[in-house]
Amino acid sequence: MNAARRSAAERGEPSDLTAIEWIRFSLRMLGLVALLIIFVPLHYLYRIFKYGSPFPMLFLRYAGRLAGARVRTIGTPLRRDVFFISNHVSWLDILSLAGASGTAFVAKAELGEVPVISWLCRLNRTVFVKRENRLGVAEQINLLREALADNWSVTVFPEGTTTDGQSLLPFKTSMLSVLEPPPPGVLVQPVLLDYGEVGEDIGWIGDESGVNNAKRVLSRRGSFELRMHFLEPFSPEEFRGRKAIGARARAAIEAALLTALGKPLRHFKHDVVPVRYNAPKESVPIE
Numbered sequence: 001m002n003a004a005r006r007s008a009a010e011r012g013e014p015s016d017l018t019a020i021e022w023i024r025f026s027l028r029m030l031g032l033v034a035l036l037i038i039f040v041p042l043h044y045l046y047r048i049f050k051y052g053s054p055f056p057m058l059f060l061r062y063a064g065r066l067a068g069a070r071v072r073t074i075g076t077p078l079r080r081d082v083f084f085i086s087n088h089v090s091w092l093d094i095l096s097l098a099g100a101s102g103t104a105f106v107a108k109a110e111l112g113e114v115p116v117i118s119w120l121c122r123l124n125r126t127v128f129v130k131r132e133n134r135l136g137v138a139e140q141i142n143l144l145r146e147a148l149a150d151n152w153s154v155t156v157f158p159e160g161t162t163t164d165g166q167s168l169l170p171f172k173t174s175m176l177s178v179l180e181p182p183p184p185g186v187l188v189q190p191v192l193l194d195y196g197e198v199g200e201d202i203g204w205i206g207d208e209s210g211v212n213n214a215k216r217v218l219s220r221r222g223s224f225e226l227r228m229h230f231l232e233p234f235s236p237e238e239f240r241g242r243k244a245i246g247a248r249a250r251a252a253i254e255a256a257l258l259t260a261l262g263k264p265l266r267h268f269k270h271d272v273v274p275v276r277y278n279a280p281k282e283s284v285p286i287e
Helices: 003-010 019-049 055-066 092-101 109-113 117-123 134-149 174-179 196-202 210-218 241-261
Strands: 069-074 082-086 104-108 127-129 153-156 187-194 224-230
Touching: 003 210, 019 055, 019 210, 055 069, 055 092, 069 092, 082 092, 082 174, 082 241, 092 104, 092 187, 092 224, 109 117, 174 241, 187 241, 196 224, 224 241
Parallel strands: 069 224, 082 153, 082 187, 104 127, 104 153
Antiparallel strands: 187 224
16 A cells, blocks of 8 residues: 555545556456446346346446455345445445445445446446535435335445545435335345455545546555445334434444444544535544
């Protein structure tokens, strides 16, 4: 992990790759193209005969592996009628979570501007949210209701942005309005995505562009473990409204993250307007 280059990327400076890093990046991009050539025709052929193609999930699973993520699933993910609430570190979260569970997503609009990644996410029914577009929330909630009505699993990242894997931001619960009241039979399952020590390098934070982050991640040497903790599900009917549901899910994720890190959480060092988070002047452990 190159701390100086990571810090420069956070400031929005483009990352210069070495010759070997360009080779790794190019080989992984060729691998993604090969996966597209295999899975995209299969997907559209399948859709001619039947709804609910499995090929986007398979593609995203192998794309995540190609990018270096070796997923270890801890706990049992519910397969349908479930609303996953997860922390958020990287665009790899979407590839890996979809590959493990086939879930649809709500993700930040910036991800929809990343070449290739945005198209892949749309194949898997991702709903892109503009942070500043408050008028669009009702439309986005309607899309989520349609997803749940089709018995899909749906994932939201209520921190409002990606972090460094060492922090947990307040939860923005507007997207949880779909659970007011909850559709019949739908459960909420909190999820912790733990990248371990590589989380800081993988994390897409600060002023870094999505393209630059993808370039850094795809040029990394070797692979890394992503521990995906599917925590105990609960019924949203037992809680009064989205804020209580969000608080219950966040408490479960925070407890699991504390256990995984084995140390106090850290204050995130960047302001996050959507959740009204103001970074402290110095990053210090949370007491």
